[in-house]
Amino acid sequence: MKCGFTLDTVEARYPAHWEADVVLADGGTAHVRPIKPADADRLRSFYSRLSDESIYFRFFGPRPRLSDREVERFTNVDYVNRVALIATIGAEMVAVIRYDRTAPGEAEIAFLVEDAHQGRGVASVLLEHLAATARENGIERFVADVLPANMRMMGLLRQAGYTAQSQFEDGVVRMTLDLTPTETSTEVTLSREHRAESRSIARLLTPGSVAVIGASREPGGVGQTVLRNLLGADFTGPVYPVHREVRAVAGVRAYPSVGAIDGDVDLAVVAVPASGVIDVVKECAEKGVHGLVVVSSGFGETGQEGKARQDELARLARSYGLRVVGPNCLGIANTDPAVQLNATLAATLPCRGEVGFFSQSGALGTALLQRVAQRGMGISTFVSAGNRADVSGNDLLQYWEEDDSTEVILLYLESLGNPRKFTRLARRIARSKPVVVVKSGGTPAGHSAEELRLPDSAISSLFEQAGLIRVDDLIQLFDVGQLLAYQPLPAGPRVALVTNSDALGLLAADACLAAGLEPRPPVNLGAAAGASEFGAALAGELASPDVDAAVVIYMPPIPGDTDAVAAELLRVSKDSGKPVLATFQGHLGMHPALRVETGPPGCGTTPSRGSIPSYAAPEEAVRALAHVVRYAKWRAHPAVPPPELDGIDTARAKTLVQTALSTASPPRTGASEEGEGPAAPSGAFAQPGPPVEVDAAELLSCYGLTVWPAEVVRSPDEAVKAAERLGWPVVLKVADPGASRRAGTVRLGLTGPEMVRHAYAEFADQLGERVELAVQRMAPQPAVPTVVGVVEDPAFGPFVSFGLGEVTARLLLDQGFRLAPLTREDAAALVRSVRAAPLLFGEYGYPPVAVDALEDLLVRVGRLAHDLPEVARLDLDQVLVGESGVIVLGARATLRTPAGPRLDGGPRRLS
Secondary structure (H helix, E strand, O other): OOOOOOHHHEOOOOOHHHOEEEEOOOOOEEEEEEOOHHHHHHHHHHHHOOOHHHHHHHHOOOOOOOOHHHHHHHHOOOOOOEEEEEEEEOOEEEEEEEEEEEEOOEEEEEEEEOHHHOOOOHHHHHHHHHHHHHHHOOOOEEEEEEOOOOHHHHHHHHOOOOEEEEEEEOOEEEEEEEOOOOHHHHHHHHHHHHHHHHHHHHHHHOOOOEEEEOOOOOOOOHHHHHHHHHHHOOOOOOEEEEOOOOOEEOOEEOEOOOOOOOOOOOEEEEOOOHHHHHHHHHHHHHHOOOEEEEOOOOOHHHOHHHHHHHHHHHHHHHHOOOEEEOOOOOEEEEOOOOOOEEEEOOOOOOOEEEEEEEEOOHHHHHHHHHHHHHOOOOEEEEEEOOOOOOOOHHHHHHHHHHOOOOOEEEEEEOOOOOHHHHHHHHHHHOOOOOEEEEEOOOOOOOOOOOOOOOOHHHHHHHHHHOOOEEEOOHHHHHHHHHHHHHOOOOOOOEEEEEEOOHHHHHHHHHHHHHOOOEEOOOEEOOOOOOHHHHHHHHHHHHHOOOOOEEEEEEOOOOOOOHHHHHHHHHHHHOOOOOOEEEEEOOOOEOOHHHOOEEOOOOOOOEEOOOOOOEOOOHHHHHHHHHHHHHHHHHHHOOOOOOOOOOOOOHHHHHHHHHHHHHHHOOOOOOOEOOOOOOOOOOOOOOOOOOOEEEOHHHHHHOOOOOEOOEEEEOOHHHHHHHHHHHOOOEEEEEOOHHHHHOOOOEEEEEOOHHHHHHHHHHHHHHHOOOOOEEEEEOOOOOEEEEEEEEEEEOOOEEEEEEEEOOHHHHHOOOEEEEEOOOOHHHHHHHHHOOOOHHHHEOOOOOOEOOHHHHHHHHHHHHHHHHHOOOEEEEEEEEEEEEOOOEEEOOEEEEEOOOOOOOOOOOOOOOO
């Protein structure tokens, strides 16, 4: 080492938070963790499998074996100045990457990947994780000496997205990487994550062969049900029943074990008792199976013992490179004619369509698939995740974004494993493909759900911010899904109503108004109207520039020529570019006469684009349309990044935070002795500590925000002197930060000493002599009081809340929420999301106020929340919004050492 660092100078402390399961470029998985002394034999075995070329590129010369001294040095590190990470698959080490600090802020790196695993993206994911650990330890640059022939390593370093420089000297290329995250490095990481997770799900949904493990002869058994459904769907590859005793199941040759199968197995459906699943995982790993669908129950839904078994299932499968759907799930399906996979417990499977469907509930999945089929809708793929030990909705979002056969995504969620990643993915995907979500309340047993601190209304707000269409129930899920699948998006909220019933037309108009749409006067054609009348009326409405969508109500009191009316509606709507919905004889779903039919032979007919969805009642059609109108409005606004802000000093803010935390509770980290390199940052390995107060005014000043000065006083004379210093008129109020929520805790407009003394005496009589009061200069009037807050939620990350400071608004919990950081558009939507927002825009006798200044404050607070994960809570109470600007009357900030990185921060990892 060039700087003389030794293990003795640093307290070695194993950083468990560096461990991660990762998805590789080909869709397989590996485990990344710091190296340990116990890995000595594992390192020797790994080195013995390397080619001469790999060894030559690493050590610049031949080295047939590692000496015992080298093995000891490579496996004993201090996790600060010397760090090594390894990737393992099963029990074997397949790659290692390391850095050694050579100067303050700089370290030399090197890595080795087993030849059999090169090209799988192992090195790139290890580099991401090593860069994160280096930044955590105060290292800013990596330096690597590379032989000119080692093009793979030079390409890896250049393609990481960091600022890279190289120079050739003495036959070696010296490359230097600036580890400061850039927009390019972030894009590279997310792009690699996206491709890897998409491929991992593609391997599950497009298998070339399937084994059903636990396929018994017992009628109605779980394994036999899956087997018969696979055969009934006419799966295009071989199906292998696995049963330890019988020769055949359902007329198909059976095998005593997975290993006994004479062909390759891509997917295994596991239907054995929970106690035997772990052994099956090991057998499948030895066979080279790519993925598992565990339909067996007896895991997390049964209690702590089952949860431990479930965690071990996920850990073991990932360590061997397998993805797992389940356990306790319904299964997976793919209607692609080239696959025709029905590896589920549901006998009824919808035909081919453009809808991807994810259900977290196994039992509910069967009913959901039946409802989809009853409506005549088609699906592209279906996944029931059950207890969601591994594969989650986030993985499916990554897959469906790439899947050309999926145009609409439907999700039934009971919990969110990584909500911050979920909203990031959804925000991106919703720009091209609509995502419709039913998010149930509560968390069922067996699910590793987040501890949500947000009210349900907040989750709706955050989903809206991300472009998700959140609906209330499963009926609405399919109502909205069928509209999105078969009709174009509306350009606005103006709705034409064509009907043969005056009463139904009026109901539809009322429903439009209640949903925030703009109905035109209903065109009532009368009970005897036929195809020509409906066609002419609809054509006229769609041709109007004042119409964005149309709802057709066809409920004849006497039988009419239904097929002729339907054909005319399809003809007129075909090239209009505007969505058309119908209440067609009360039919729910895709009425046979309103379909534009396509589909593979043998599957029946499948509706395609241009089909007109039908709803049982006009109100249901309008409700679905309203959801789609709001989504179309969100999608029409281009995505913009958070704005650049002046007056921001993030470095000073971070210093304030770290100083406050370290002063309150010294961090329990590995730290070097003086003169032996920088210690680990205060948050590196620290355990979560108690809340710590920090000067909120000083913290806000780092983000260009000023808190209106106030002085705490303990006597009438102190109050008068404070008023004279601050300037008349003044306010006398209770100093307790929560006092603004209580009536009678403030006296306004005090213009002289006697008024201050009198107000002080009133407080003393009311609250006691020892009450702490504060004097503050009177803010300009008129103004609207508001409240702004920040909370670092353990699941979603930082979010900003906003509401009015009026007592009624507080009592009604009239608040809006947005994830940080905020764009200008996010801030504007947040202000307008509360029901009392009209008070800010000059209604009900209030003067119009500086909403633009309020929105700027929200953007700045959002930036603070994004930059500083240590800020557990920040309350700005109150913020007065006047005619010319905003005034922050009070602020309080609470810090807490984070337990670890944010769920969606840092290098790639499976959550």
